[in-house]
Amino acid sequence: MSDSDPPVTPDHPQWTDWRWQMQNRIHSAEALEKWTDPTPDEREAIEKTSEVFRWNITPYYAALMDATDPSCPIRRQVVPTMDELGDDLVDELDPLDETGHSPAKNLVHNYEDRVAFCVTAECAIYCRYCLRKRMVGDADFFMRSDEHQAAIDYIAEHDEIRDVLLTGGDPLTFNEDNLEWLLGRLRAIDHVELIRFGSRMPVKLPYRITDDLCDLLQRYHPIWVNTHFNHPTELTEDAAAAIDRLKQAGVPVGNQTVLLDGINDDPETMKALNESLVRMRVRPYYLYQAQVIGGTGHLRTPIETGMHIMRQLRGRTSGFAIPTYVLDTPHGKVPLNRSYVKGRAGPHVLMETYDGTLWAEPNPLPDDLGVPLQLPRVDLPDGVDTIPIRREAGPGQAAAQSSEAASVPASLRARAGESSG
Ligand code: SF4
16 A cells, blocks of 8 residues: 555545455554554464464454454454463364364365355454364465365265355355356256355455345355354444345345354343344344364353353244354254253263264353353263363363362363373
């Protein structure tokens, strides 16, 4: 940018051009200063996390941040803090074992009749709690066209696959030519009934939802889009206009929220978010328990908190404004309600997956949890599947483990010991 260029503000003549927004993304503390007053912790983290997880923010999303409040729910989703580099409960970066379920590069075949096709590692913004931190933003996971073709060939050879989720990264970072190439090849496969997009573009860069994109999508119906609003502040007029363009093109839009500590983990925020989504004709679909991924402990919540929020929504708002609260596991998604959740065993929550497998989710309770909901205390069965936890964890986590370690089977404690190095 030369000195004569207009400043990057909402008054810029190209503000609503999605390509301009992508080219002018913020990726330094100096650029962030135009939007907020970064704290010393944020400045240090921007520098030190650069080797761990990429960092970018679109000017559009930066304009939603509170300039002076580091606890701003928008800011905490996207600005790194040093918590990301502190001790976490786990070192795990692939908690769903997606790598183990990938028959071709970036193609995850976990459920029999559907696949998640991570067509790119690029995102407009890198959310600090991202499920796919292991790959998103990493050059090794960008795909060449022959790699895309290999994944499409796998889908064509497996006639049990009826549902293809295009995800990433964010598939809508692709231009229309690349999307047309992908959609044309997938639609040529008779057994692919449904194509879904998982995209955060309506949230972080709604100008990407152009008329050209909508024209393209409606040529390949049935196309569904699931987006990812986490907080009512994200529901701007521009976001609503983007959703409206998708709806005009006949695209059903659902929303997947991630439950995040201090961002949306209270009934009032969740009710306001989901009621606003419904007003925009977006169906709240899932509320996700944040995955245990190393470096995200400061954003995760106890499962009891999510179950309490769900209890507070039922009966107090329209039924279709209530998402299903779920945890993703290597054995599929588990609805987090008392039909599936068996109880708490120290730092784990024991649950049963759809096929009857028992799963122990590492999820320590802080000493000061302020929600009234309590799970029954249970013992973990020997050999139950889980993610190994470290002996040394962050504040509150170590205490939870040591005081309740007696309920953890020896086999698990041994695995935890192996992972602690
Ligand atoms: S938009 Fe989705 S894939 Fe991209 S960083 Fe955020 S959570 Fe991860």
